[in-house]
Amino acid sequence: MTEYSESLLRKSRENWFGRFQVVVLVAITLVAIIAQVYIPRLIPNTGFLEIPLLLTIYFGLMRHNQLSALFFGAFVGLAQDSLSNLPYGMYGIAKTLVGYFAASVSMRFDVDNIFIRFTLTFFFFFFHQFFYWIMRRALLGQVVPLDPQKILLQAALNSVVAVPLYLILDRMRLSGA
Amino acid sequence: MAVGQYNNASHRESSRFEERRVVEAILSRYRNLLVLAIVVVAQLVLLAWQVKTNQNVRLIRVWAVTAVTPMAGVIEAVRRNTIGFLEDYFILLDVREQNRKLRTENGQLKLENVYYRNQLQTADRAKALSAFQAQTPSKTVAARVIGNTTASSAQAVFIDRGSTSGIETGMAVVTPDGIVGKVVAEYPLASQILLVTDPTFAVGVESQKGHIHGTLQCNGANCLVDFVQNEEKVASGEWFYTSGEDRIFPKGFPVGTVSSVKPGQFMKEIHLALSGSPNATDEVLVILHGVHQQIPTTPPQQHMAKPLPPPPDDANGTAETPKLSTEADSIKQKYIAIGEEENHTFGGVGSNIPNFNLTQHPAGQASAPAATQAQKPASSATPAEKAPVKAAAPKPSGNASNQAFADALGARQSPGSQPAHPQPPKPKAVSPASPNNGTPLPLGAPRKKVTAPPASGPPQ
Numbered sequence: 001m002t003e004y005s006e007s008l009l010r011k012s013r014e015n016w017f018g019r020f021q022v023v024v025l026v027a028i029t030l031v032a033i034i035a036q037v038y039i040p041r042l043i044p045n046t047g048f049l050e051i052p053l054l055l056t057i058y059f060g061l062m063r064h065n066q067l068s069a070l071f072f073g074a075f076v077g078l079a080q081d082s083l084s085n086l087p088y089g090m091y092g093i094a095k096t097l098v099g100y101f102a103a104s105v106s107m108r109f110d111v112d113n114i115f116i117r118f119t120l121t122f123f124f125f126f127f128h129q130f131f132y133w134i135m136r137r138a139l140l141g142q143v144v145p146l147d148p149q150k151i152l153l154q155a156a157l158n159s160v161v162a163v164p165l166y167l168i169l170d171r172m173r174l175s176g177a
Numbered sequence: 178m179a180v181g182q183y184n185n186a187s188h189r190e191s192s193r194f195e196e197r198r199v200v201e202a203i204l205s206r207y208r209n210l211l212v213l214a215i216v217v218v219a220q221l222v223l224l225a226w227q228v229k230t231n232q233n234v235r236l237i238r239v240w241a242v243t244a245v246t247p248m249a250g251v252i253e254a255v256r257r258n259t260i261g262f263l264e265d266y267f268i269l270l271d272v273r274e275q276n277r278k279l280r281t282e283n284g285q286l287k288l289e290n291v292y293y294r295n296q297l298q299t300a301d302r303a304k305a306l307s308a309f310q311a312q313t314p315s316k317t318v319a320a321r322v323i324g325n326t327t328a329s330s331a332q333a334v335f336i337d338r339g340s341t342s343g344i345e346t347g348m349a350v351v352t353p354d355g356i357v358g359k360v361v362a363e364y365p366l367a368s369q370i371l372l373v374t375d376p377t378f379a380v381g382v383e384s385q386k387g388h389i390h391g392t393l394q395c396n397g398a399n400c401l402v403d404f405v406q407n408e409e410k411v412a413s414g415e416w417f418y419t420s421g422e423d424r425i426f427p428k429g430f431p432v433g434t435v436s437s438v439k440p441g442q443f444m445k446e447i448h449l450a451l452s453g454s455p456n457a458t459d460e461v462l463v464i465l466h467g468v469h470q471q472i473p474t475t476p477p478q479q480h481m482a483k484p485l486p487p488p489p490d491d492a493n494g495t496a497e498t499p500k501l502s503t504e505a506d507s508i509k510q511k512y513i514a515i516g517e518e519e520n521h522t523f524g525g526v527g528s529n530i531p532n533f534n535l536t537q538h539p540a541g542q543a544s545a546p547a548a549t550q551a552q553k554p555a556s557s558a559t560p561a562e563k564a565p566v567k568a569a570a571p572k573p574s575g576n577a578s579n580q581a582f583a584d585a586l587g588a589r590q591s592p593g594s595q596p597a598h599p600q601p602p603k604p605k606a607v608s609p610a611s612p613n614n615g616t617p618l619p620l621g622a623p624r625k626k627v628t629a630p631p632a633s634g635p636p637q
Contacts, residue, residue: 066209088220
């Protein structure tokens with residue numbers, strides 16, 4: 001087999017994997033959003049779970065690409081907005097920033113480390129919720145109380161869920177990194 | 178000259194090229210940041226447009242909701258039929274403990290739940306909903322909760338009825354127990370309900386007793402009635418109903434009871450326990466056409482049916498004896514009272530003969546003229562002296578009158594006829610008519626004559 005034919009075969013395989021990854025990624029995003037809608041109905045007291053956010057953080061951390069991470073965050077956020085009772089863009093902006101910053105941070109840390117993953121997820125969850133709260137107050141003029149202790153607890157719980165979830169996603173090699 | 182022009186042109190060209198290079202370098206260096214800014218600004222513009230025009234990107238929402246909500250039926254069916262089996266299994270794990278508790282509770286509840294049993298049998302939610310639908314004058318449509326929204330901080334759910342069922346944005350959502358929320362978005366096959374527990378939701382409420390108006394606002398389970406002056410009277414446990422002032426809920430729907438109330442700095446702090454449990458409900462009613470009702474005077478549980486009075490407690494025989502009404506009965510009562518006043522035991526051995534010609538007086542007053550002579554007026558008596566006076570005029574009770582009636586008929590007390598619960602011994606009445614201070618005289622002993630009553634009437 002010549003070098004040229006080998007390179008052609010590699011390219012076609014990469015394309016196939018790329019398309020496969022995109023399709024699976026979109027499907028998993030939809031599943032995450034649907035899960036966000038139905039899991040609290042199926043399993044009580046799981047309303048704190050922010051699976052779309054965890055997916056955004058994971059993609060940002062593992063992709064190491066700020067552009068793709070911010071677009072992915074925007075896509076997930078807008079999809080989440082479409083099923084929420086608030087105007088479009090609330091989750092979109094918050095998750096765009098989370099995706100961008102997650103990708104930026106991933107260039108400086110060893111994001112394969114479980115402890116770092118836990119810490120970053122904790123931080124980004126708090127940032128997301130706090131930024132979302134600020135936007136609700138500033139942009140929509142809604143007086144919504146902020147409970148930092150509750151958010152910190154939710155951040156910890158989401159980080160606990162995130163660690164095994166990231167391991168599963170690692171196995172699926174969705175990041176393409 | 179031409180060379181100079183050429184040099185200038187080339188210099189301009191090179192500077193332009195340099196500028197472009199610098200711009201490209203900046204763009205390539207800050208490309209990611211620029212894209213981020215563009216994406217964020219674009220979403221901000223979209224957001225601002227929605228807020229300013231109060232319009233939604235409805236088409237995308239309709240697509241998203243229509244794509245997602247049909248799965249709700251499938252997921253709900255799976256949950257009810259298949260996963261529900263697993264739930265039942267886990268519930269069965271602690272069924273023994275539950276059974277023990279329920280048996281204990283059941284024994285107590287059996288006694289007091291005679292009336293509520295029929296209600297509990299119809300407690301099936303669908304039946305309750307249809308019963309409530311038939312009862313309420315408002316036109317409603319029943320719906321099932323099929324999912325939550327993606328906004329974890331917002332208290333909102335989806336129901337399986339949409340615009341095809343006549344649902345419109347702004348309609349109220351209730352259950353027979355209380356209010357649930359309002360429709361914030363309607364789609365062809367589903368609608369989005371903002372629950373009353375959402376912090377951005379406010380409901381006009383009115384108290385049942387004082388008709389005090391306020392605004393209910395919840396933050397999760399913590400519900401507060403605002404704008405009630407400190408001077409207003411609101412009691413703990415009092416019911417609050419919708420006042421209809423919010424133009425969402427018709428007046429007269431139950432909201433909840435006051436769990437705690439205390440005066441605040443400016444306004445009263447009234448905490449309310451919602452009766453409808455909006456977060457836990459599965460079936461709801463959407464009010465298509467609301468009709469205001471009056472605030473009921475009784476709590477909501479009581480106006481469903483008129484409860485029977487409690488059954489008479491005939492086990493211990495303490496039922497009240499009906500009052501006698503014939504002339505013979507009144508004469509008998511009179512004689513019994515005279516006998517009691519003069520410490521005479523009807524049929525008793527050695528008891529003095531009472532004076533039946535005396536005029537009967539109200540309890541607590543001596544009737545015999547001798548008593549007036551022997552005793553001071555009650556008003557001038559010392560407390561120590563008042564006590565025997567009171568004791569001398571015992572109030573006739575049901576049992577006492579029965580016993581006296583039996584005594585009057587000459588019945589003797591047999592050892593077996595002693596009351597199950599012996600009464601405490603009555604203080605002995607000091608009867609001035611008795612020469613030896615109430616000690617029964619031996620049979621045939623001489624008795625002292627009773628002085629005639631004064632002509633002026635009964636002593637004071």
